[in-house]
Every structure is written in structure tokens, then in C-alpha cells.
Amino acid sequence: MAFEFNDNKPIYIQIVDILKIKIISGELEAGSKLRSVRDLALDFEVNPNTMQRALSELERENLMYSQRTSGRFVTDDIDTIVHLREEMARIEIAELYSMLIKLGYKKEELTQIILRNLKEME
Structure with missing residues (x-):
């Protein structure tokens, strides 16, 4: 799934925007577990550090959360x-x-x- 990124804003912010739309639309369901950072980075064709930065931003915005041994999840707060x-x-x-x-x-x-x-x- 190749994404086309533009030079108008940082790639990690563009990933944040894409994932927000996926959350809002229900493509990423509330409470669902995300794939690993490495797998998501491969999907988006970006460096894992870029993906980690995007996911950290989504956590900061309370749209995702991490559980130490279980992984990262979409918020279940409707x-x-x-x-x-x-x-x-x-x-x-x-x-x-x-x-x-x-x-x-x-x-x-x-x-x-x-x-x-x-x-x-x-």
C-alpha cells in the first residue's frame, strides 16, 4: 500500500493525518490492536523511526495507547x-x-x- 507524501509538511504528520482518517472512518476500529511499528513502516514505506514518531503523536493526542507486553491499540474512547x-x-x-x-x-x-x-x- 504505497502512499504519496508531499513536501508541505513532515512525513510523520502526514502519517498521523492518514491514521486519524482511518480511525474516524472505522477502518481502524476502536480498541483494535495495531500491527508492529516495523510492519506499519513497511506498509507506509517509511523508516521505523518515522512511524514510531507518528504513533507517539497519536498517543499524545489520546487516539492510541500502548500496553507494555501486548502492543499498541486504537483508543476505545468513542x-x-x-x-x-x-x-x-x-x-x-x-x-x-x-x-x-x-x-x-x-x-x-x-x-x-x-x-x-x-x-x-x-
């Missing part, structure tokens, strides 16, 4: 996952809002254009 999902949605909406304003849309037009496009996507 509230944390729901909060992350809402926060990521808020960030994406803010970026969309900013872009649409730059394109010349008025604040009052945004709801209409978004609803119209959502209907077309169905």
Missing part, C-alpha cells in the same frame, strides 16, 4: 473519536468557506450552492 471527527469536519468546512469567499461568493449564497451541489451528488 467520545474522543467523535470529537476528532467533528473537529476535522470543522477544519474542512472552514477551508471550504474560505475558498468560496475567495471565489467571490457571498456568505448568503453559500448554503444554496452547497445544498445544490449535494443534491447533484446523490
Whole structure:
């Protein structure tokens, strides 16, 4: 599973972002055990130190935890996952809002254009 990383931000942060999406979407289920750092590093085609740094960041954000003899697990705190999902949605909406304003849309037009496009996507 090859990932394409860009130069805009550090690779470990890009891995954090990818894993957050996997947690939010349920691809990595709450409470599930992760594969070893070495195996994940092979999947992402990165150095194990880079993967360890990404996983440590996810632990710092309480999205993962380690058990000394058992390995590393996705948080089983559903509230944390729901909060992350809402926060990521808020960030994406803010970026969309900013872009649409730059394109010349008025604040009052945004709801209409978004609803119209959502209907077309169905």
C-alpha cells in the first residue's frame, strides 16, 4: 500500500493525518490492536523511526495507547473519536468557506450552492 507524501509538511504528520482518517472512518476500529511499528513502516514505506514518531503523536493526542507486553491499540474512547471527527469536519468546512469567499461568493449564497451541489451528488 504505497502512499504519496508531499513536501508541505513532515512525513510523520502526514502519517498521523492518514491514521486519524482511518480511525474516524472505522477502518481502524476502536480498541483494535495495531500491527508492529516495523510492519506499519513497511506498509507506509517509511523508516521505523518515522512511524514510531507518528504513533507517539497519536498517543499524545489520546487516539492510541500502548500496553507494555501486548502492543499498541486504537483508543476505545468513542467520545474522543467523535470529537476528532467533528473537529476535522470543522477544519474542512472552514477551508471550504474560505475558498468560496475567495471565489467571490457571498456568505448568503453559500448554503444554496452547497445544498445544490449535494443534491447533484446523490
